[in-house]
Amino acid sequence: MNVLANPTPSPSTVSVAPTTSTIDANCSLPRVRKNWATLTSSEQSNYLIACQLLKNKQEIPISGQPSMSLWDFFTEIHNSDLNNWYAHGGSGFFPWHRRFLWQFETALREVVKEQRPDIDYCSITVPYWGWEVDAPAPSEAPIWTSASFGIFKDTDSNGCVLSGIAKDWVTSDGNCLQRSWDTSVSFVGSSGLMSLITDYSTYENLEPNYEDGAHASPHNYINGYMAIFRSPDDPIFLSSSLHCRSFLGYLGGLLRLR
């Protein structure tokens, strides 16, 4: 199932994220996002701590609504039809997700600043899974460990993940986090990614080839929540889908320079 292709557009306003933050006031810019595999063990653990704190943090993000996990609120933003018509299946894909990731990352920094003064919140950025490098054997990627995002295919008969940071997480719609693994999905490798940049001379051509191809592969390979618009329920979303990793910013920069 590739639900990330061809959403139905509808005229509406675009709500991107909760608040603009001054979190960067004391941090250097630009934020540097690194490959998960190159992080030190303390960098990895600090990032996972930030994720867990945001998942645990209960807030009232919309006045008059009940309090909810701030992480889940981001999932709701991504899942919302208000955003979907612009965020997926068209020209808004890159800018919307760049902003979404920025705001998500800002929230991770804020919760660390608030609750863990022993950790330098400025050091918290979303690491990326360089899956183009792991394309020949995605199941052996270094992200699949019990100390990080969960062991590959370590799921019960309902697809609930049994290891990793999200093993006890309740999703935004009240379930266990499910992955159903479609290993027939192939990933775009390094040269394929570069071809995307060199082969398509216009944004109009690049965007759908990127979104429906390279970007969709990790979503559909991991499957389960990753294959629906509640994909941010899976913490690997931020790191795995290229639309939510730093390469997207790089691509966006390239496109602007063109």
Ligand SMILES: [Cu+2]
């Ligand atoms: Cu998306």
